[in-house]
Amino acid sequence: MTSIAMIEAAAERLAPVVRRTPLLSSDWIDEIAGRRVFVKAECLQHTGSFKFRGAWSCLSSLDAGLRARGVLAYSSGNHAQGVARAARIFGVPAVIIMPRDAPALKIANTRAMGAEVVLYDRATESREEIGATISAERGLTLVRPYDDAQVIAGQGTAGLEIAEQAAEAGVTAADVLVCCGGGGLTSGIAVALADRAPGLRVRPCEPEGFDDATRSLAAGKRLANPALSGSICDAILTPSPGEITFPLLARHCGPGLAVSDEEALTAVALAWSRMKLVLEPGGAVALAAALFHGDKIEGDSVIAVASGGNVDAEVFRRALDHAPN
Amino acid sequence: MTSIAMIEAAAERLAPVVRRTPLLSSDWIDEIAGRRVFVKAECLQHTGSFKFRGAWSCLSSLDAGLRARGVLAYSSGNHAQGVARAARIFGVPAVIIMPRDAPALKIANTRAMGAEVVLYDRATESREEIGATISAERGLTLVRPYDDAQVIAGQGTAGLEIAEQAAEAGVTAADVLVCCGGGGLTSGIAVALADRAPGLRVRPCEPEGFDDATRSLAAGKRLANPALSGSICDAILTPSPGEITFPLLARHCGPGLAVSDEEALTAVALAWSRMKLVLEPGGAVALAAALFHGDKIEGDSVIAVASGGNVDAEVFRRALDHAPN
Numbered sequence: 001m002t003s004i005a006m007i008e009a010a011a012e013r014l015a016p017v018v019r020r021t022p023l024l025s026s027d028w029i030d031e032i033a034g035r036r037v038f039v040k041a042e043c044l045q046h047t048g049s050f051k052f053r054g055a056w057s058c059l060s061s062l063d064a065g066l067r068a069r070g071v072l073a074y075s076s077g078n079h080a081q082g083v084a085r086a087a088r089i090f091g092v093p094a095v096i097i098m099p100r101d102a103p104a105l106k107i108a109n110t111r112a113m114g115a116e117v118v119l120y121d122r123a124t125e126s127r128e129e130i131g132a133t134i135s136a137e138r139g140l141t142l143v144r145p146y147d148d149a150q151v152i153a154g155q156g157t158a159g160l161e162i163a164e165q166a167a168e169a170g171v172t173a174a175d176v177l178v179c180c181g182g183g184g185l186t187s188g189i190a191v192a193l194a195d196r197a198p199g200l201r202v203r204p205c206e207p208e209g210f211d212d213a214t215r216s217l218a219a220g221k222r223l224a225n226p227a228l229s230g231s232i233c234d235a236i237l238t239p240s241p242g243e244i245t246f247p248l249l250a251r252h253c254g255p256g257l258a259v260s261d262e263e264a265l266t267a268v269a270l271a272w273s274r275m276k277l278v279l280e281p282g283g284a285v286a287l288a289a290a291l292f293h294g295d296k297i298e299g300d301s302v303i304a305v306a307s308g309g310n311v312d313a314e315v316f317r318r319a320l321d322h323a324p325n
Numbered sequence: 326m327t328s329i330a331m332i333e334a335a336a337e338r339l340a341p342v343v344r345r346t347p348l349l350s351s352d353w354i355d356e357i358a359g360r361r362v363f364v365k366a367e368c369l370q371h372t373g374s375f376k377f378r379g380a381w382s383c384l385s386s387l388d389a390g391l392r393a394r395g396v397l398a399y400s401s402g403n404h405a406q407g408v409a410r411a412a413r414i415f416g417v418p419a420v421i422i423m424p425r426d427a428p429a430l431k432i433a434n435t436r437a438m439g440a441e442v443v444l445y446d447r448a449t450e451s452r453e454e455i456g457a458t459i460s461a462e463r464g465l466t467l468v469r470p471y472d473d474a475q476v477i478a479g480q481g482t483a484g485l486e487i488a489e490q491a492a493e494a495g496v497t498a499a500d501v502l503v504c505c506g507g508g509g510l511t512s513g514i515a516v517a518l519a520d521r522a523p524g525l526r527v528r529p530c531e532p533e534g535f536d537d538a539t540r541s542l543a544a545g546k547r548l549a550n551p552a553l554s555g556s557i558c559d560a561i562l563t564p565s566p567g568e569i570t571f572p573l574l575a576r577h578c579g580p581g582l583a584v585s586d587e588e589a590l591t592a593v594a595l596a597w598s599r600m601k602l603v604l605e606p607g608g609a610v611a612l613a614a615a616l617f618h619g620d621k622i623e624g625d626s627v628i629a630v631a632s633g634g635n636v637d638a639e640v641f642r643r644a645l646d647h648a649p650n
Contacts, residue, residue: 022347024369027410027438043601044349085352105649113352272641276368276603276634309601313645316597320638324430 002149002188002248004195007156010057014157017089018053019045021158023165023303028274029291036301037290038169039271040162043279043309049235050158050185050307051082051145057154058143059086067092069139074127076102077235078308079145084115095134097127103312146184147242155185159192162303166197171301173199175254177286179307180204180213181236183245189305190252200303204249204256205286207231207264212240213249214256222246232261232315235282235308257296259288267291268319271306281315283308327474327513327573329520332481335382339482342414343378344370346483348490348628353599354616361626362615363494364596365487367633368604374560374633375483375510376407376470382479383468384411392417394464399452401427402560403633404470409440420459422452428637471509472567480510484517487628491522496626498524500579502611504632505529505538506561508570514630515577525628529574529581530611532556532589537565538574539581547571557586557640560607560633582621584613592616593644596631606640608633 021041029037042050059067070093073083080096087094094115098107099122111117118134120127135142144151162176176193178186183204190202204213210231216223224240231237241249259267264281267288271277279287286304290297311319346366354362367375384392395418398408405421412419419440423432424447436442443459445452460467469476487501501518503511508529515527529538535556541548549565556562566574584592589606592613596602604612611629615622636644 019347019349022344022369024344027371044347046352048599048601272603274373276373278597278601278603313648317642317645320642323638 001244002152002156002191004191006149006153007160007188007192010150010153011157011160013060014053014056014154017056018157020161021045023162023169024275024277026274029270032270033290033302034294035299038166038171038301038303039275039287040158040303040305041277042158042305042307043277043283047078047081047085048308048310049078049082049283050155051078052085053157054151054154054184055079055082055086055143058148058150059090061150062141066141070094071143072097072131072135072140073143074131075145076106078310080110080115081113081310083143084110084113088114095140097131146182147244149244152184152188152245152248154188156188156192158185158305159189160196162189163193163196163200166200166303171303172197174299174301174303175297176200176202176303176305177205177257177289178202178305179236179283179286180206180256182238183213183241183249185305185307186213186253187245187248191248194252201254202252203254205289206236206256206258207233207285208258208260210237211256211258212238214258216241216246217249217253217256220250233264233282233285235280236285257289257293259285259292263288263292265319266322268316269322272319273323277306278309278311279306280308280311326569327477327481327516329516331474331478332485332513332517335475335478336482336485338385339378339381339479342381343482345486346370348487348494349600349602351599354595357595358615358627359619360624363491363496363626363628364600364602364612365483365628365630366602367483368602368608368631372403372406372410373635374403374407374608375480376403377410378482379476379479379509380404380407380411380468383473383475384415386475387466391466395419396468397422397456397460397465398468399456400470401431403635405435405440406438406635408468409435409438413439420465422456471507472569474569477509477513477570477573479513481513481517483510483630484514485521487514488518488521488525491525491628496628497522499624499626499628500622501525501527501628501630502530502582502614503527503630504561504608504611505531505581507563508538508566508574510630510632511538511578512570512573516573519577526579527577528579530614531561531581531583532558532610533583533585535562536581536583537563539583541566541571542574542578542581545575558589558607558610560605561610582614582618584610584617588613588617590644591647593641594647597644598648602631603634603636604631605633605636
């Protein structure tokens with residue numbers, strides 16, 4: 001299970017390659033939210049999301065001989081980019097298994113980052129079978145998107161930074177809102193803050209209808225979402241909290257919050273207009289919760305993690321319809 | 326004339342209120358440019374542009390009694406916001422004189438920042454006459470957008486940060502591309518770097534057809550632009566280099582660079598896609614020069630200042646048409 005010591009060790013391994021992302025704020029955002037809002041801008045991380053932290057943590061913790069054979073990931077999104085970039089820096093092969101109907105730009109981008117992309121047909125093929133066959137043949141190590149102690153430790157390094165940056169800003173007690181899919185980022189930050197800044201309480205933020213973490217925390221057991229698609233916040237739609245992440249969430253987190261797609265798009269528009277940050281909808285749910293669900297938040301200040309900014313132009317245009325004018 | 330000592334003094338006054346903006350990079354941008362590109366993200370500065378630095382420097386250098394009477398600025402853009410925010414923090418009145426046909430959002434935003442907005446008719450009224458009348462009645466101090474030694478000193482604090490951040494990144498010799506209107510930012514950074522990092526050479530970047538600084542440097546005297554409008558890079562369209570800024574530019578800067586509106590819009594799109602930064606076209610001309618005029622740039626690395634991100638949704642939509650797909 002991921003401990004503060006593992007997160008500290010990951011932070012040492014990440015130091016030469018990771019970007020310490022800024023903690024930003026805006027008078028305009030504060031005014032809408034009715035309290036001070038600090039945004040941890042992980043969209044400015046290499047590859048445009050926090051995922052590079054966990055990928056680097058995982059790859060850098062592997063035995064060198066094993067790592068040299070290469071790594072494998074299932075993803076069409078942020079995790080794929082994080083793994084591909086980490087593998088490229090290490091100079092080891094990365095195989096990314098992506099659905100054949102993934103956006104052409106995502107496939108091209110992943111290839112351009114040096115990864116080998118293997119496409120599969122969602123309707124007729126199993127990515128796990130394809131991955132297992134390739135892994136067995138080539139001795140690749142699977143890098144899981146969240147249910148891996150070293151991946152969680154890598155994401156937790158963002159929590160170490162939040163603890164330091166909040167202290168610099170004079171914030172010692174606040175809710176820390178985190179965009180939550182499988183819970184890797186949320187649980188990693190929660191473990192870090194429980195040790196370094198116990199006055200900062202992590203709360204997972206999710207899209208309405210896909211609030212598995214929120215319901216699971218309330219029920220005290222892992223519950224699943226009824227569907228796997230149907231929100232614009234595609235980056236954080238996962239079946240349920242992870243086996244490894246959920247116990248950490250249950251131990252450390254406050255109640256979850258859920259936002260609508262419209263609220264997420266409006267948060268994207270406000271981050272664009274008022275903070276000059278590009279967010280994807282799934283990376284804006286925590287900011288949306290800070291902006292539009294303030295009645296469920298405690299304290300004079302709140303910290304929202306903006307977890308990613310890899311968004312298509314079409315979706316971004318929709319968000320711009322929500323910009324102030 | 327602005328000296329390094331004035332910039333250092335301004336930096337001390339700015340420290341409690343200014344944001345130290347990050348120096349960012351992207352593998353994708355490097356690949357297009359054919360060298361390492363570092364982007365000084367002044368779009369993340371308070372008010373969305375570097376202008377807050379100069380405004381704060383000017384207001385904080387005023388005699389307290391004079392400052393308490395208030396300040397005045399002519400601007401419908403970034404300078405207005407910088408002055409308004411600085412005045413609000415000091416708790417002193419700010420009068421901003423804006424054309425009646427300025428975008429409603431800009432007028433509303435300036436008012437929302439606590440400034441008193443006085444509108445005038447471009448066709449029938451003189452803003453200088455209106456400003457002179459109000460100033461005389463109320464004892465307001467005019468804050469010039471660039472031709473003021475303390476304003477230049479404030480903008481120069483960005484140069485101190487660039488010197489430190491470039492050294493941290495191991496860059497000791499490079500061209501530093503700066504979006505140039507009247508030359509306040511460009512000359513301030515140039516003075517700072519001449520002292521702190523003489524291997525970093527500042528070069529003004531401008532829109533094609535509005536390359537007064539470039540032509541003036543080549544001619545050794547201040548030359549004017551043939552027009553005052555006609556580029557999408559509205560934030561940096563000025564009649565000519567300033568009386569105070571030009572001698573500094575002439576002493577310290579390398580040759581200027583000019584980019585087309587299409588190149589500026591493409592740079593906006595690439596900053597959105599690859600760096601998760603929101604830039605306005607005028608704030609993207611330096612990045613555009615790095616991306617598309619590399620043949621005129623020396624060295625393995627280049628630093629581009631992204632000077633602002635206050636852009637309308639309509640213009641941003643145009644830029645998104647230039648995004649990779």
